[in-house]
Amino acid sequence: MSRDNKIPITLITGFLGAGKSTFLSYILNENHGKKIAVIQNEFGESIGVETAIIVGDDGKKVQEWLEFPNGCICCTSKDDFLQSIEDLLKRKDKFDYILIESTGMGDPGQISTSLWVDEELDSPVYLDSIIAVVDCFHFEKQLENANQLKMTNTIEKVKHDTELERQIAFADVVLLNKIDLVDKTYLQNIKSKILDINSMAEIYTTERSKIDLNKVLGIKSYTPNLELIQNYLSHHKKQDSHNHNEHNHSHSNHSTNITTLYIEQVGDLDETEFNRWLGEMVYDTYKDKIYRYKGLLSINNENEKFILQGVYSTFEVQSSHIAWNKNEEKINRLVFIGESLDYNQIKSKIFIIIK
Numbered sequence: 590m591s592r593d594n595k596i597p598i599t600l601i602t603g604f605l606g607a608g609k610s611t612f613l614s615y616i617l618n619e620n621h622g623k624k625i626a627v628i629q630n631e632f633g634e635s636i637g638v639e640t641a642i643i644v645g646d647d648g649k650k651v652q653e654w655l656e657f658p659n660g661c662i663c664c665t666s667k668d669d670f671l672q673s674i675e676d677l678l679k680r681k682d683k684f685d686y687i688l689i690e691s692t693g694m695g696d697p698g699q700i701s702t703s704l705w706v707d708e709e710l711d712s713p714v715y716l717d718s719i720i721a722v723v724d725c726f727h728f729e730k731q732l733e734n735a736n737q738l739k740m741t742n743t744i745e746k747v748k749h750d751t752e753l754e755r756q757i758a759f760a761d762v763v764l765l766n767k768i769d770l771v772d773k774t775y776l777q778n779i780k781s782k783i784l785d786i787n788s789m790a791e792i793y794t795t796e797r798s799k800i801d802l803n804k805v806l807g808i809k810s811y812t813p814n815l816e817l818i819q820n821y822l823s824h825h826k827k828q829d830s831h832n833h834n835e836h837n838h839s840h841s842n843h844s845t846n847i848t849t850l851y852i853e854q855v856g857d858l859d860e861t862e863f864n865r866w867l868g869e870m871v872y873d874t875y876k877d878k879i880y881r882y883k884g885l886l887s888i889n890n891e892n893e894k895f896i897l898q899g900v901y902s903t904f905e906v907q908s909s910h911i912a913w914n915k916n917e918e919k920i921n922r923l924v925f926i927g928e929s930l931d932y933n934q935i936k937s938k939i940f941i942i943i944k
């Protein structure tokens with residue numbers, strides 16, 4: 590099934606109180622011309638969205654539907670996101686977009702991998718993008734608390750408390766919300782901390798999560814869109830003249846070890862060897878530590894540019910159907926976001942280049 594006939598899913602993540610429900614309410618009440626189904630895996634308190642939740646007389650959550658004034662349909666879910674999606678699909682004629690609000694502590698990587706796998710199985714849905722809503726007023730404090738806990742507490746606690754960074758690491762779009770509560774200098778500082786973690790994300794500043802919906806819905810972050818990938822990669826190119834430490838956006842005042850790492854290499858790739866190498870990295874060397882990765886590749890004996898997309902150990906290399914220009918230098922360019930990534934280790938074995 591082509592993506593044009595599939596239903597897009599946007600996953601909304603964010604720490605407790607960041608403004609996710611405010612964002613959902615805003616979307617549902619905007620004039621977007623879509624019929625939107627909403628899946629939430631927790632109870633919330635904001636108006637509009639949670640009114641769709643029905644509690645059965647046994648106290649359990651029951652999935653229910655509700656017509657919104659602008660034609661939206663809302664539902665709430667059981668804890669299992671995928672089951673909810675399956676249930677939703679039985680009512681496919683009723684909607685053409687799905688929003689999933691993950692709980693404050695959800696792992697966006699797990700959910701996006703599940704959706705990605707479904708896509709491979711020719712599922713009628715596809716993952717459009719992951720949006721992280723960040724409370725910029727509390728961000729520094731939340732990050733600081735997480736880092737203090739990292740030094741002192743158990744592994745479980747650490748995993749729990751790195752969730753804020755992980756949400757940012759997995760995001761295609763970050764909404765820096767509550768800008769009414771901070772000044773410009775502070776905001777700039779927060780932005781650069783977010784870019785240190787994930788320099789691929791589009792960052793927008795918002796008040797009450799208000800944003801042009803064209804910037805957040807139907808943006809196809811996971812499709813092999815050459816323009817989008819080139820856009821993601823463009824600002825990394827400028828850093829390439831710097832030393833290797835610059836490839837890894839780890840700055841001395843940056844306390845997280847989740848970073849973005851950029852690698853480039855001129856020439857053509859042996860596709861089989863590249864797949865083998867990447868598999869080794871994501872299944873073995875950096876298992877569960879490489880979260881998200883994208884790339885623009887030049888494959889041996891192919892005229893077209895290829896695009897790499899990956900989450901954890903799930904990845905795809907697909908043609909963009911756009912050829913390299915005759916005068917263009919063929920440069921393979923990759924961006925990885927993950928934990929404790931070592932530039933030299935990753936680059937040392939990476940590219941099997943055809944002379």
Ligand SMILES: Nc1nc2c(ncn2[C@@H]2O[C@H](COP(=O)(O)OP(=O)(O)OP(=O)(O)O)[C@@H](O)[C@H]2O)c(=O)[nH]1
Binds near residue numbers: 766
């Ligand atoms: N000052 C200010 N308050 C905001 C803004 N956006 C949301 N809020 C408020 O922040 C509180 C939390 O917003 P929610 O939308 O409920 O946040 P949430 O992420 O859904 O929260 P949880 O579901 O508890 O994780 C609410 O009282 C909102 O009214 C903003 O831009 N500025």
